[in-house]
Structures are given as structure tokens and as C-alpha cells.
Amino acid sequence: xxxxxxxxxxxxxxxxxxxxxxxxxxxxxxxxxxxxxxxxxxxxxxxxxxxxxxxxxxxxxxxxxxxxxxxxxxxxxxxxxxxxxxxxxxxxxxxxxxxxxxxxxxxxxxxxxxxxxxxxxxxxxxxxxxxxxxxxxxxxxxxxxxxxxxxxxxxxxxxxxxxxxxxxxxxxxxxxxxxxxxxxxxxxxxxxxxxxxxxxxxxx
Numbered sequence: 242x243x244x245x246x247x248x249x250x251x252x253x254x255x256x257x258x259x260x261x262x263x264x265x266x267x268x269x270x271x272x273x274x275x276x277x278x279x280x281x282x283x284x285x286x287x288x289x290x291x292x293x294x295x296x297x298x299x300x301x302x303x304x305x306x307x308x309x310x311x312x313x314x315x316x317x318x319x320x321x322x323x324x325x326x327x328x329x330x331x332x333x334x335x336x337x338x339x340x341x342x343x344x345x346x347x348x349x350x351x352x353x354x355x356x357x358x359x360x361x362x363x364x365x366x367x368x369x370x371x372x373x374x375x376x377x378x379x380x381x382x383x384x385x386x387x388x389x390x391x392x393x394x395x396x397x398x399x400x401x402x403x404x405x406x407x408x409x410x411x412x413x414x415x416x417x418x419x420x421x422x423x424x425x426x427x428x429x430x431x432x433x434x435x436x437x438x439x440x441x442x443x444x445x
Contacts, residue, residue, distance in 0.1 A: 244292065266322035280368060283337060284368045286336070286338040286342065287361070289342065294346020295349065298347065304347065317332065319331045
């Protein structure tokens with residue numbers, strides 16, 4: 242169950258990052274855009290590589306090959322609104338993350354998959370949240386500069402936070418709670434099923 246939940250989270254959050262970059266590409270100039278593309282491509286493909294390494298256990302060639310395909314796709318899509326340099330950064334970071342992720346997923350014993358998936362998902366959610374925060378912070382700063390040039394009296398009103406508390410609750414806390422429930426249900430044996438000792442190794 243946790244494996245399916247991990248796949249769903251990676252797809253949804255990667256698409257959200259792509260859409261957010263597309264909507265705010267005008268504030269992602271120079272280094273900021275390349276950092277966003279490289280970080281998103283690296284973390285997305287690292288998590289995808291781990292999942293593929295588990296799905297295609299004992300077949301590292303297939304998991305690595307599919308990971309590389311995802312690297313080019315995600316790197317291009319995340320970097321296209323920001324320019325060629327961001328595309329190269331996204332693909333380069335994605336290839337590094339995808340190849341290492343596939344090897345990591347291959348090396349993890351099946352009885353420890355849930356622990357590794359939970360760690361990877363939590364790290365993926367946290368890093369993508371930081372990317373969203375970075376984009377929102379740049380947007381907030383640019384809007385503040387535009388307001389200052391327009392001679393608006395922003396000094397008398399308190400500055401709004403780049404990202405509200407509700408964002409962190411929905412984007413980080415809620416998915417982590419869902420992951421905890423999925424991990425707990427995955428470890429909870431069904432009725433009438435004897436609990437696993439955790440010492441045997443299974444191949445897919």
C-alpha cells in the first residue's frame with residue numbers, strides 16, 4: 242500500500258511543481274530558475290528511481306533505463322519555461338538522482354521497503370515544499386518592489402508571509418500523516434493471516 246501511495250505522491254507533487262514553475266517563471270531568473278529545475282529534477286527522479294528499483298527488483302538494467310527516460314522527461318518539462326540552461330540542469334540533476342535511486346532501490350531488502358519509502362517520501366515532500374517556498378518568496382519580493390515603485394504605503398501595513406501556515410499543513414503535514422497511516426496498514430496483518438517474522442527474503 243505504501244508503494245502505491247509513494248507513486249501517487251511523486252506524480253502529484255511533481256506535476257504541482259511543474260505547474261507552479263510555469264505560472265511563476267517570470268520571477269525565476271538566472272540562478273534561482275536553475276536551482277529550482279535541478280532540485281526538482283534531482284528529488285523527483287531520485288524517488289522515482291528508488292520506486293523503480295523496488296518494482297523491478299533483480300533487474301537493474303530495466304529500472305535504470307526507465308529512470309533515465311523519466312529524467313529526460315521531467316528535466317525538460319520543469320526547465321522548459323525557464324530556458325535552455327534550466328533544461329540542462331534539470332536533466333543533469335535528474336540523471337544523477339535517477340541512476341542512484343535505482344541502485345538504492347535494488348539494494349534495499351524487501352522487508353525494509355516500507356522504512357525506505359517513508360524516508361524517501363518525507364524527504365521528497367520536504368524538499369519540494371522548500372522549492373515552492375523559494376518560488377513564492379521570489380514572487381513576494383518582486384510584488385513588494387513593484388508596490389514600492391508605485392508609491393504604495395506598504396510600510397504602514399504588516400508584510401504578509403510568503404507562504405501561509407495553511408500551506409504547510411496541507412502540503413507537508415497531511416501527506417506525512419497519510420504516509421504514516423499507509424505504513425501502519427501495510428504492517429498490520431489481515432484478519433486470519435499470521436504475522437510475518439521479517440527474516441525471510443522474497444523476490445518479486
